[in-house]
Amino acid sequence: MSLPQIGRRSWLLLGLLFGIGLLNYLDRQTLSILKATLKGELSLTDTHYSWLLTAFMVPYVIFYILSGRLVDRFGTRICLSLFTAVWSIANILSGLAQNFGQLAASRALLGAAEPGAFPAITRVMMTWFPKERRAFAWSLLSPCMTAGAILAPPLVAIVTNYWNWHMAFIIPGVAGVVLAAAWWLSDRNPPTFPSEAEEVTAPPPPMKTILQDRRVWLLLAARAMTDPVWYFHLSWLPGYLQEKLGLSLKQLGWLGPIPSLLGSFAVVAAGWTADRYVRKGISPVRVRVGMFAVMAAIAPIGALTTFAPNVTVAIVMISLVAMVCQIWFFGQSMLVADIFPKNSAASIAGLLGAVGATGGLIINAIAGPIIERAGYVPVFVALACLHPLAAWMLWKARPRLASPVAATA
Template sequence: MENSSDLSKSLLTPERRRWIILGLIFFAMVLNYVDRQIVSVLKPTLKAVFDIDDRGYALLINVFIICYAITYAAAGWLVDRFGAGRIMLYGIIAWSSACIGAGFTKTFGQLAFFRGALGVAEPMGFPAQLRVVTIWFPPGLRATANSICAAGSTIGAIIAAPLVAWLALNFNWHAAFFVPGVLGLVIAVLWWIFYRDPPSAAFSGEKAAAPAFRWGQLWRTRSLWGILISRFVSDPVWYFCLFWLPGYLQERSGLTLAQIGMVGWIPFLAADIGGVGSSLFSDRLVKRGVEPLRARKLTLLGAALLAPVCVLTPHFPSAVATLIIFSIVGAVCLTWLFNLGVVVAEAFPSANVGSVWGIAGAFGAAGAMFFNTWVGEIMHTFGPVRVFALMAVLHPLAILILWKMVRKETPSSGNGSAGHLTPAEAIG
């Protein structure tokens, strides 16, 4: 371990090593999303193997989401308390192991257990990712760096359909769980080698002893509640894309599993392009002199105005129309997820970023859980029209909340400040 550390430090300056670290996060997030997407690509297969209907499938998804929501807030606290490097390593090992375990299942209960374990592990990556970006990159690069990390998520969603379909068709459905899990363990080894010596605050353009909120004080800030409610409202649309869209294309638009492998990635590629492109636009606004937090909000406003297009989906049921509509919807969703994380970095002290993003992720997953249960019941009983009508208004509602409630939050002696604290002290 010492030799590998010396080698990485001697060959790479912090400025160069941060891009390797960014690349490892990218690939970790690729596999994070492949792992969670497996069940959506294999939805008809798993429904047949385990003898379940849409309500049973919704239950399987909710097992993942409930565990995901519960763990997300704790993951943010762990990142701020023990460091992004350590928590990211543990998270990659845990979610990869859970994916491998799912490949061995023979009953619905066993599959649900490992999907729950996946839900416990996967949230660790996201607050760790944001904390790494915050401490390794200056404000003018943060949205771009964060979008590169987060783009791994949708690259994972892009390759999940062809990869999972190919593995299932050429081997069996079990292999679709085994292969991504093993690749994840390889990434964990590389992370253990390269993530060394996080830089000082000055490296990323922050003040060395920036004041930070304690845990209890965070909950008394208006901006935290603005972030939480915005994610609770907007996240369900992205979760629909992840967990229901591949199955919808097979069951409502008539595509086969092989065809899903060929075209099911298109909305996720569009989502990735939209998320990265909007992040570059957001950073460009900052470089042109727009106040950083306002630049992020303007970017999110533009995306929210496009979100209502999803209401057209049930009226144009062909696969081509659905792919086009959800290419736009996906771009809206990732514009929000990529830039909302940077909103947190702009609005809160860096020592609080992991906790805020972790709590926000928990609220987003909770919103998705309620929406997911409703989707399963409505899809089974009435069809999809009501589902898409509700989805059409969620992002416009979220931007109203965000615009009114989120601002720059800085502790001061007049409001019970935490003072100048270390990251560990800030949350402890």
């Protein structure tokens, strides 16, 4: 049986999603990379930095839920164009900020717009790519999005050293406005796949119905446990490498991308391996959860990060944890596609993102005061336990996750 063909427009949109995902990660990383610089420029403490992260995370959590429903209701063309344009404008405003209050306000606007990208991407992939070939396209896209985290340290360092820290925010913001316009012009006339036509055109179910499905709650619990690890690495590791291990901004520009780069390669390898086992007839749910368990066994090494004798060993440990985080993030997106219909995918992705972001909000809000009083050790140790706990829970729940109908009783 021949596989469904993928049109040129689908690959064009995948390329645009590459750029949108790249900027999404780059724009949020800019603040963390410039943490040491901004502490001097704006007289900030670690507690102030926690407040900036909180200003981003509170609207991020709220709008994750709202954006998922908006995507299911109005589609990806208008929603993703709007989300990208708004967060790019917010990034420009961050570059124009002259004090803590202005910077906090612009980060709040960024937090309101950025989460919408992920429910929209889930819906785009399920609309423009047939299920028989979706995993391959998604495995390409997932590492591409983390390219923003890979490129952020050297780009921010180069722009800051050549011009100033303001331009490190403004230039990506302008690029984002251009990408938003390109998406608006390109996302039209999606293909129809006969076996999925009814699912695509069905209206989204009420949120109450979605929340009655116990499988949703299992995935929400796993996301709440694991996302704080990734949010902490995104927000605090650049500052840790500079302030505790003595890296300059220029050195961070070269060494900082390594964990995300290795994590991206790990995602591609994991996607290829998972598809291989699925083709052998093993349940996709069993494959994904097995992949989670294998990676969770590596996560505890993160507890040893602060005891690393030098920068090289620290980077190795951080890279291993980055692999764990990125494979879990990719795998959970695939689980949504494996388990739930298209007409609720963006809503469920929004719920998962909101719960994960809530965990990120909490860890970012409390990390500053804890680090100021007790150092990094208790934070790294606590985070190292989360992936193993989540993997154990999902492994026990495999039969329920693989059930073809919601378990509401």
